[in-house]
Amino acid sequence: AQRVTQPEKLLSVFKGAPVELKCNYSYSGSPELFWYVQYSRQRLQLLLRHISRESIKGFTADLNKGETSFHLKKPFAQEEDSAMYYCALSPSGGYNKLIFGAGTRLAVHP
Amino acid sequence: ETGVTQSPTHLIKTRGQQVTLRCSSQSGHNTVSWYQQALGQGPQFIFQYYREEENGRGNFPPRFSGLQFPNYSSELNVNALELDDSALYLCASSQGVLNTEAFFGQGTRLTVV
Numbered sequence: 001a002q003r004v005t006q007p008e009k010l011l012s013v014f015k016g017a018p019v020e021l022k023c024n025y026s027y028s029g030s031p032e033l034f035w036y037v038q039y040s041r042q043r044l045q046l047l048l049r050h051i052s053r054e055s056i057k058g059f060t061a062d063l064n065k066g067e068t069s070f071h072l073k074k075p076f077a078q079e080e081d082s083a084m085y086y087c088a089l090s091p092s093g094g095y096n097k098l099i100f101g102a103g104t105r106l107a108v109h110p
Numbered sequence: 111e112t113g114v115t116q117s118p119t120h121l122i123k124t125r126g127q128q129v130t131l132r133c134s135s136q137s138g139h140n141t142v143s144w145y146q147q148a149l150g151q152g153p154q155f156i157f158q159y160y161r162e163e164e165n166g167r168g169n170f171p172p173r174f175s176g177l178q179f180p181n182y183s184s185e186l187n188v189n190a191l192e193l194d195d196s197a198l199y200l201c202a203s204s205q206g207v208l209n210t211e212a213f214f215g216q217g218t219r220l221t222v223v
Contacts, residue, residue, distance in 0.1 A: 043214045092166065096208070
C-alpha cells in the first residue's frame with residue numbers, strides 16, 4: 001500500500017537549533033516526494049521537491065531509498081519556520097494526486 | 111494573475127443533505143484536484159479533473175462527484191452527507207497533469223451536524 005508516515009505530530013525547538021522533520025514512505029515504484037508547508041492563516045504551499053535537489057529557506061531533504069525516508073532538515077531554525085509541514089508522495093508523477101502524511105507541527109521558540 | 115479561490119469558506123449542513131463546493135482555478139490552469147482534510151490529518155486525494163474530464167480518483171464513494179467547466183473552474187458535490195464528511199476541502203489547480211506545480215486554495219470548511 002502507498003503510505004506516507006510522519007511519526008511526530010509536534011516538534012518543538014529553540015531558535016538556532018537544528019531541525020529534522022521525519023518522513024517515511026511505502027511505495028513499490030520510484031517515488032516522487034515533496035515537502036509542503038502551511039504557515040498560520042496561509043494556504044498550503046510547496047516547499048521543495050526531491051528531484052530539484054534545491055535548498056529552500058535553508059531547508060534540504062534527501063531521498064534515502066534504502067531507508068524509504070525523505071527527512072526535512074535545517075541546520076539553524078528560525079522563529080519564522082514555525083508552521084505545519086506535510087510530506088507527500090506522488091504515485092503518478094509530477095505534482096498531482098498526492099498522498100500526504102498527517103503532518104508535523106514545528107514550533108520554534110525564541 | 112489571480113490565485114485559486116474556493117467558495118464558500120465555511121458552511122454547516124445536516125446529515126443526509128447534499129452540498130456543492132466551488133473552486134476557481136488560477137488563470138491559465140486547466141487541471142483541478144480536490145482533497146479532503148479531516149481534523150489532524152493530511153489532505154487525502156478525492157479526484158482530479160483535466161480539461162473537463164475526470165482524470166483519476168482516490169478511495170472515495172460515488173456520492174462524491176465533480177464537474178469541471180469550460181473555464182476550468184470546478185465543483186465538488188457530496189450527496190447523502192455523513193458526519194464523517196466534516197472536513198476542510200481543498201482544491202489545487204495546475205497547468206497540465208504532470209510536472210507543473212499545483213497551487214492550493216484556502217479551503218472550504220464543511221461541518222455536518
